[in-house]
Amino acid sequence: MLGDFGVGKTSLVARFVRSTFSDKYLTTVGVKVDSKEVARAEREPVKLVLWDIAGRNALDTVSANYLRGAAALLLVADGTREASLAAALDLLMQSRALLPDALAVLAVNKFDLLERWEVGAPTLAQLRRLLPVFETSAATGTGVEPAFAAIAAGLAP
């Protein structure tokens, strides 16, 4: 899980793994690892081990250390902060150097606050040409399962 601070990475994991949500912001220090088995159409289920890494808008040495061995990246942005989308894309570019083959999916979170979104629909339309993009809400659960399912589906075998 990669993204700027406060975009909702920990909340997305809590929604996905434990079906819980808290609107109180608590910053993540270091990393918290969770896992969940995900069913896949006509294939064996896969166990996703989720590394919820402290939010950064650029990849530092510590974050890069956590990335080693990752098979997929769930990039998370906050729709109400356009700068966080730029940060997510920067992080994608930077992590490509370490993980050239990792699957990448973008979750633009806080869809329940759409009236405050700064990220325009045309921007996401452009981005969808590059990678799978999901509008998500950890608060309501919208788009959360599909985003993780897209990762599960994209993983071999």
Added chain:
Amino acid sequence: MIDLPALPLSVRRRLRELLLEQAHPLVLSFAGQWELCGVHGDAAWYGIDAGSAAERLDALRDLFVGLELDQQQVLPFVELANGRSVHLHLIPDAGDFHLLLLDAESARTAQREQQQLANEAVLAGHAKGKAIDALKHIRNELERQRSQLAEADALKGALIATLSHEFRTPLTAAFGRVRLLEQSAAADPALQRELLALRRSLVHLQVLAENLLEYGRGEAGGLLNPGAVDLEALAADCRAMIEPLAMAKGLDLRVLPAAAAAPPPQLDELRLRQILVNLLSNAVRYTAQGEVSLALRWDGRELEAEVADTGIGIAPEFQARIFQPFNAGGQSGSRGAGLGLSIVRRLVEQMHGTLALDSAPGRGSRFTLRLPGAAAASASASAPGQGRLHGRAYVVDDDPDIAQLLELALVDLGLQVRCFDAAPVAIEAALAAPPDLLVLDMRLPGLSGPEAVYALRSRGCRSPVLMLSAHATAAARESALHAGADRYLTKPVDFAQFARVVREMLG
């Protein structure tokens, strides 16, 4: 690097105790691929007790998915299932490996507190920026609507003023012709009665035209035009205008001019006449029998005019309402546009006077007008109004949002504004070209607000300084004024107060 074996035994023992106490080291030794073959340390501290060991080890194994087990690895600040944070070290050992867990909970707590504060500050800053944008948007929208309203209002005013002005010329001509006819028909009582009736109608029309013209000018009105008023001539004019109206209803009209006093009052005669004619024509309109009187008194400082009638009177519940435009409902049998008393009230306010009403149903009405004389009238003409200011202002605030709001407020007042985010550059600029106003934040990076004012004052700059501070304490205020600031306001800035203070400082 410290040479441990060289240390005295007691020191080594204490060092060991401290290490164990603070780091709670736990070593899990594995053979081959994750076959647990040794546990050294307090496993329960990390939630890895005997009962759930297999599950906890699974969770540990998840951490190393995709990583090589024959390479040394360090994963700092890993949150375990029991919520405790550890620094996790993988130490390869000839095909086998060990996991060393060191407690990082207190370090994480400290880092989290710091990181939380920093992140929340950035998020709050973003929210603040958006709120300011929203406010600006609302302000622009209000401004747009205000100018549309002002335009519509100006159009309405211009129309009314043009129409009533167009009335004046033929009215003047008609009055002249009536006067000529009255002179030549002195011997014909029947014709005299007709002419009197014609004159009454002309007076009604004239009062209406003058009131419409005044109404069209709007609340602000024009500038006062004070001059010496001949009270005797004024009283005679009023009598000449109102007498035909009073006679038609069989009313007595008593006019008591002021005793001659020198010097005469300095007042706007046109406005004063309009007030008196409105009050008198109103009195005649609502009086069926008895009398209408006008008494003028001038004591050298204040003019008092009293208009009394023996008419139907006004009930207390209607007394406030009769001063509103188009509201004549307070008195039965009313006719006319309902503008008279609202115009009177407006004119009295423009002339900084007061108007008192003493009335009761069946007991008649008494309006008492008091107007300040020469000094007040001339002062009022030049009183500081709400007009635009002129000059240059510098704003020094390191918060760009606040600086921009202050800039907008000052530009609204008519000033040219230059913003600075730090004191040194502002000082240079102020010394090179002293502004008419310097608005300075108290707490600035580097040189503080008071230090900056002192620096300016000590270099001869006399520009008025308004200090803004988030500290609403007497000490902060004292420090600002002591340094040389002229005024001190606290944040959050009340922009109405800010504008008032700026006007005072530049006035």
